[in-house]
Amino acid sequence: MTTPKLALTDTAVAKLSVDALVIGTVSGADGLQLAPGAEPVATAFDGDLVKVLTALGASGKADEVVKLPATGLAATVLVAVGLGKAGEDGPTAESVRRASGAAARALSGVEHAATTLPAADLPATVQGTVMGAYGFTEYKSSNGDGPVAAVDFVVADAKADTATHALKGGTAIGEAVNIARDLINTPPNDLFPASFAERATELAKGAGLEVEVLDDAALRKQGFGGILGVGAGSSRPPRLVRIRHKGPKAAKKVALVGKGITFDTGGISLKPGAGMDNMTSDMSGAASVIATMVLAAKLNYPLDITATVPMAENMPSGTAYRPGDVLTMYGGKTVEVLNTDAEGRLILVDAMVRACEDEPDYLIETSTLTGAQVVALGNRTPGVMGEDAFRDRVARLSQAAGEGGWPMPLPDELRADLDSKLADLANVTNHRWGGMLAAGIFLREFVAEGVQWAHIDIAGPAYNTNSPWGYTPKGGTGVPVRTLAAVLADIAENG
Structure with a gap:
C-alpha cells in the first residue's frame, strides 16, 4: 500500500x-x-x-x-x-x-x-x-x-483546525480501507490462517494494540468446535485472533467480529470450479475488522473495542467435516451440518459467543456470508441484519459513509426451518428461499441477551470482479471499513 x-x-x-x-x-x-x-x-x-x-x-x-x-x-x-x-x-x-x-x-x-x-x-x-x-x-x-x-x-484556509482534522481523518480512513484491500488481495498460498494471524498481529502491535492468538491446540482446549470443524480438512490449521483497543475515558464496549475464511472450496459440498478463484476474498470481513482496529488506534476512539477474528481454510480431504456431522460450538450449543459450504456462520458464532463473554454494549460482525445477499441486493449493496434499532442505525450510517448498507428483516417464520433432527439447530434450511435472512437468524441464536447486535453481509460488495469505478479498484474493495468507522464514531459521540 x-x-x-x-x-x-x-x-x-x-x-x-x-x-x-x-x-x-x-x-x-x-x-x-x-x-x-x-x-x-x-x-x-x-x-x-x-x-x-x-x-x-x-x-x-x-x-x-x-x-x-x-x-x-x-x-x-x-x-x-x-x-x-x-x-x-x-x-x-x-x-x-x-x-x-x-x-x-x-x-x-x-x-x-x-x-x-x-x-x-x-x-x-x-x-x-x-x-x-x-x-x-x-x-x-x-x-x-x-x-x-x-x-x-x-482550501480557503489551509491552516484551519477543521481542514487539518479533515485531512487527518480522511487519510486515516482511506488508508484503513487500503490495509483491508492488501489483505484481501494477497493470494491464499501466502495468506492462510497462521500467516494471516501473523500479519494481523504485526498490524495490531504496530498500532499499539493488545493482541492474543489462539492456535489449534488452544482452540481445542477451549472448545471452539465451529472453527476447528471448518478447519479440519486443511493441512493449515485454524487460528483465533483477539485484538483490543482501550480508548481514553471509554464509556461503551464494542465487540467486532469478522469472518476469516482464507480460502473456501466449499469443503465436501464442493463449489463449482468457475469463479472459485474469487474465494480468496472469503476473509474480507476479517480483513475489514483488523483494518478498523488499526484505524481505531490511530484516531484513538474513546471506546473499549475488542475484535474477535476466526481464521480457517475450508478444504475437502480425508479429515474434512462432512454433511451430517454434529459440531459442538463454543458455549455448548450443537449444530448439525447439512452443507459444508455454509461454513462462515460456523466460525462466526464461535467468535460471537466468545465476544459476548466480554459483556459488550454492541456487537457488530461482518462477513461474505451468503450468495443470497448478491441475489437480493446485487454486488454493491451490503445487507444489514440484527436487532431492529441498531440494524437501522448501522444501515443509515453505512449509506452516509457511501457504502450503501440496506436494512433487511429476520422473519420469525424462518427460524423453524433451521430445526435439526439431531442437534440444537442446523446450519442451513432445506430450501433456497430467504437464504441471507436464514443465515442472519442462525447468527442471532448465538447473541447474548441485552447486546445490541448487527450483521453486515458483504458477499458481493467485498470483491469487485469487474472493471474499476470511482475509488473502487478491481479485487478487494475494503467494504465495510467505512461503515464500521462511522458506527464507532457515532457510538463514541452518542453512546
Missing part, C-alpha cells in the same frame, strides 16, 4: 505550479456545468472552459475524466472529472468521493497534482483520493507507472 503525499494549500488556483490540476464537472439540466471550486480555472479560459470541455465530449457524468492543456494556468494539464447529476444542494459527499477516486486513478504516474474538489467536501475528497490511488502490485514483475506521488487540496 502506497499513499500519496497529501497536503493542504490556499495558493490561488491559477498559480498552482503542478503537473495536473483537477476540477469537477456536473451534468446539469442544460448540459455540462462546472462544479464549485472551478471558477478560477474558467476565468483563465476566458469563460470558454465549458465550451471547450463540451467539444471534447465531456458531459459531467460520474467517473468521466477528460484531460486538456491547462491554458493560462501555472499547471501543465487540466483534469476535469465528472460528479454526475447535480442535486439542489450541490454534489453529495459520495459523488465527490467517487469523482476524487476516478481522478486519482487517472493520475497514475503523475508526480504532483492539486484538486479543487474539497470546496464541496474535504473529508470525502481525501478519502476518495487515497482509495482511488490504491494499487496492488506485490506480485507484478513490472509495477507500471505507480500512483500519483503527491496531491494538494485547495
Whole structure:
C-alpha cells in the first residue's frame, strides 16, 4: 500500500505550479456545468472552459475524466472529472468521493497534482483520493507507472483546525480501507490462517494494540468446535485472533467480529470450479475488522473495542467435516451440518459467543456470508441484519459513509426451518428461499441477551470482479471499513 503525499494549500488556483490540476464537472439540466471550486480555472479560459470541455465530449457524468492543456494556468494539464447529476444542494459527499477516486486513478504516474474538489467536501475528497490511488502490485514483475506521488487540496484556509482534522481523518480512513484491500488481495498460498494471524498481529502491535492468538491446540482446549470443524480438512490449521483497543475515558464496549475464511472450496459440498478463484476474498470481513482496529488506534476512539477474528481454510480431504456431522460450538450449543459450504456462520458464532463473554454494549460482525445477499441486493449493496434499532442505525450510517448498507428483516417464520433432527439447530434450511435472512437468524441464536447486535453481509460488495469505478479498484474493495468507522464514531459521540 502506497499513499500519496497529501497536503493542504490556499495558493490561488491559477498559480498552482503542478503537473495536473483537477476540477469537477456536473451534468446539469442544460448540459455540462462546472462544479464549485472551478471558477478560477474558467476565468483563465476566458469563460470558454465549458465550451471547450463540451467539444471534447465531456458531459459531467460520474467517473468521466477528460484531460486538456491547462491554458493560462501555472499547471501543465487540466483534469476535469465528472460528479454526475447535480442535486439542489450541490454534489453529495459520495459523488465527490467517487469523482476524487476516478481522478486519482487517472493520475497514475503523475508526480504532483492539486484538486479543487474539497470546496464541496474535504473529508470525502481525501478519502476518495487515497482509495482511488490504491494499487496492488506485490506480485507484478513490472509495477507500471505507480500512483500519483503527491496531491494538494485547495482550501480557503489551509491552516484551519477543521481542514487539518479533515485531512487527518480522511487519510486515516482511506488508508484503513487500503490495509483491508492488501489483505484481501494477497493470494491464499501466502495468506492462510497462521500467516494471516501473523500479519494481523504485526498490524495490531504496530498500532499499539493488545493482541492474543489462539492456535489449534488452544482452540481445542477451549472448545471452539465451529472453527476447528471448518478447519479440519486443511493441512493449515485454524487460528483465533483477539485484538483490543482501550480508548481514553471509554464509556461503551464494542465487540467486532469478522469472518476469516482464507480460502473456501466449499469443503465436501464442493463449489463449482468457475469463479472459485474469487474465494480468496472469503476473509474480507476479517480483513475489514483488523483494518478498523488499526484505524481505531490511530484516531484513538474513546471506546473499549475488542475484535474477535476466526481464521480457517475450508478444504475437502480425508479429515474434512462432512454433511451430517454434529459440531459442538463454543458455549455448548450443537449444530448439525447439512452443507459444508455454509461454513462462515460456523466460525462466526464461535467468535460471537466468545465476544459476548466480554459483556459488550454492541456487537457488530461482518462477513461474505451468503450468495443470497448478491441475489437480493446485487454486488454493491451490503445487507444489514440484527436487532431492529441498531440494524437501522448501522444501515443509515453505512449509506452516509457511501457504502450503501440496506436494512433487511429476520422473519420469525424462518427460524423453524433451521430445526435439526439431531442437534440444537442446523446450519442451513432445506430450501433456497430467504437464504441471507436464514443465515442472519442462525447468527442471532448465538447473541447474548441485552447486546445490541448487527450483521453486515458483504458477499458481493467485498470483491469487485469487474472493471474499476470511482475509488473502487478491481479485487478487494475494503467494504465495510467505512461503515464500521462511522458506527464507532457515532457510538463514541452518542453512546
